[in-house]
Amino acid sequence: xxxxxxxxxxxxxxxxxxxxxxxxxxxxxxxxxxxxxxxxxxxxxxxxxxxxxxxxxxxxxxxxxxxxxxxxxxxxxxxxxxxxxxxxxxxxxxxxxxxxxxxxxxxxxxxxxxxxxxxxxxxxxxxxxxxxxxxxxxxxxxxxxxxxxxxxxxxxxxxxxxxxxxxxxxxxxxxxxxxxxxxxxxxxxxxxxxxxxxxxxxxxxxxxxxxxxxxxxxxxxxxxxxxxxxxxxxxxxxxxxxxxxxxxxxxxxxxxxxx
Numbered sequence: 001x002x003x004x005x006x007x008x009x010x011x012x013x014x015x016x017x018x019x020x021x022x023x024x025x026x027x028x029x030x031x032x033x034x035x036x037x038x039x040x041x042x043x044x045x046x047x048x049x050x051x052x053x054x055x056x057x058x059x060x061x062x063x064x065x066x067x068x069x070x071x072x073x074x075x076x077x078x079x080x081x082x083x084x085x086x087x088x089x090x091x092x093x094x095x096x097x098x099x100x101x102x103x104x105x106x107x108x109x110x111x112x113x114x115x116x117x118x119x120x121x122x123x124x125x126x127x128x129x130x131x132x133x134x135x136x137x138x139x140x141x142x143x144x145x146x147x148x149x150x151x152x153x154x155x156x157x158x159x160x161x162x163x164x165x166x167x168x169x170x171x172x173x174x175x176x177x178x179x180x181x182x183x184x185x186x187x188x189x190x191x192x193x194x195x196x197x198x199x200x201x202x203x204x205x206x207x208x209x210x211x212x213x214x215x216x217x218x219x220x221x222x223x224x225x226x227x228x229x230x231x232x233x234x235x236x237x238x239x240x241x242x243x244x245x246x247x248x249x250x251x252x253x254x255x256x257x258x259x
Contacts, residue, residue: 009026015032023035033050040057062091073101080098101123112129125143230247
């Protein structure tokens with residue numbers, strides 16, 4: 001399959017393009033960029049740095065992927081952006097490459113949708129099936145799990161983790177880890193229960209959701225300290241593995257979790 005490269009596009013020597021790649025007018029693809037099969041790069045896009053995109057990605061106008069990190073520690077090292085398959089990057093999305101103060105890689109999984117003006121900072125690690133609504137932004141070194149939805153203008157502080165199946169409200173400011181399966185909102189964000197609607201859409205059983213609700217009440221409504229709440233949960237028998245995931249996430253937190 002042949003590629004469709006607009007005559008005004010600049011594909012620098014060394015760039016690797018798969019089959020069926022389209023690059024629109026005035027876009028720039030740097031010398032260390034790899035574009036997988038059937039990836040569409042629309043007009044006025046800049047993709048540079050040591051950046052790899054997998055197959056079937058779609059990058060809309062004025063996005064900038066692989067740019068230098070916004071970090072005063074960065075001295076031009078050949079750090080990376082690694083992106084999987086089937087992702088959509090809408091207008092003015094920015095993705096910065098990693099730094100040597102971390103693993104040197106900003107990574108994004110598969111089947112994610114980043115709406116206009118969203119920002120993914122250096123050294124962030126994102127999984128799959130994520131939605132960032134307009135202007136949602138991550139500071140450096142954040143981790144985002146699977147099936148996360150960040151509503152518009154959500155901000156996540158550096159080094160924070162956002163657990164699987166979370167949902168944030170509009171204008172949320174998350175300065176601690178967001179536990180999996182939860183709804184959070186506010187500035188500063190607090191929890192508002194389990195993300196029941198999202199879990200149902202993804203096929204969670206009623207029993208799984210009920211057990212997550214019960215575990216949530218122990219953590220957030222019992223008046224126990226976090227240590228006491230986790231010990232109480234661990235002392236009970238649970239049918240759902242998701243409760244164990246919730247406890248494991250909280251125990252692994254270095255910044256503390258939103259409460």
